[in-house]
Amino acid sequence: MVQQPAPPADDHVWAAFETEALPHADRLFRLALWFEGSRQEAEDLVQETMMQALQSFHRFRTGTNCRAWLVTILQHVRSNRRRARQRSPLVEDPDNRMANTIPFVAPVPDTLTDEDILGALGRLPVLFQEVIMLSDVEELTYKEIADALAIPLGTVMSRLHRGRALLRSELGASKAGIGNRRL
């Protein structure tokens, strides 16, 4: 006898989740892969993120930015995994460390390839990559980025400012043949 799967506990939850959240899985994966650098890690991360989102979906407020909500969960899962892998020691605040090390910002070259941009972005410290990716690629507001990364709004703004200055510098350097490719 073929065993029938159990009926859904609440069809409406799954239907709403499938409509609201699931379409973002593709972009969530790209973000996860960018940060993790490993397909296996990225797939695990997205699966856990989506599973937690499904379990918490009754708390998602319809009409708010679902992608931002998913990115917040993804960042939290990433943070937990980092902590689980190794007790994260308190490190020097890179915001402070980088404050005085941003070099002169060269003019951005007129002709930039996707490879130039990805390479330059990949050479930035991860903290700056995070805010730039969430702002420019995921199009999250500063407030949504602050929530996702659990950092103050002012920190988001200062990291974006410094990160973009560094990025422009890297883009100038990449055209001059300096720097290492990431992708």
Added chain:
Amino acid sequence: MECRDLREMADSFLAEELLTETNHEILRHLETCRACRADVAARRAVREGIRRAVQNASSLDPRPEFIAQLRTYLANEARHLPVRRGIRFRGWWALAATVLLAVALGLAYQGRDWIAERGALARAAVGDHLNCALHFRLAERPIELEEAAHRYGAAYRVLENLPPNDVMTAVGLAHVLERHACVYEGRRFAHIVFEYRGQRVSLLVAEIDGGVQLALPGEALPHVTSAGRIADISVVSFRASRHMVFFAGDVPQADLRALADAVAEPLYRGLVGA
């Protein structure tokens, strides 16, 4: 507006994060300043270039079958989700009744306003579980237990190693995902998040306001003195001297009790000795 001011705000302008009045000032300046127009155009080009480059990068594409497999997995998991009908407090009376019974039996009762305080703590513990472990919406960033121990007391240090990362209970394995100290509605908790019975379950320890050191007789061990549901979340708790220990999660009450039973003794001894 000076050029330097505009350069400071250019990225926020492009991100549409500025007030309308400031936007108008910037637009007025751009009408007359060629250098700033070029600067804003270059910034816009980089932003758009990043978006385009990441979205077009085939190296970041998921495997075609991954999204399909993910959908199948989630659809299957959705069948086992509990039916929800919004936030309810149906279990609160059971929790309150159990607390009252415990008090009536003389279990760990000491101090004024004890019932109200424990009720408020229980609600804060559930709020922390929902907003930290599940919903990731805390106003204040969690800190390491080591740092909390340095700032707030030795009890936090106890939680760095207790319970161990893997706890075998009578109904299954509980694995620690996270340990930290966090604040919810003004209450500071040592917070340990487990993966247990397919759910995130929290162990939260809070100091009782004005709590006195309880000297339990001899080798007395903690009893689970209250159990119930708050906001659809199962809650189990016991007292360890000046601290309340809560277990909260969307799992059956019996499963939560099994976890509490498995970790209560060493945790109790550690907290009493802290």
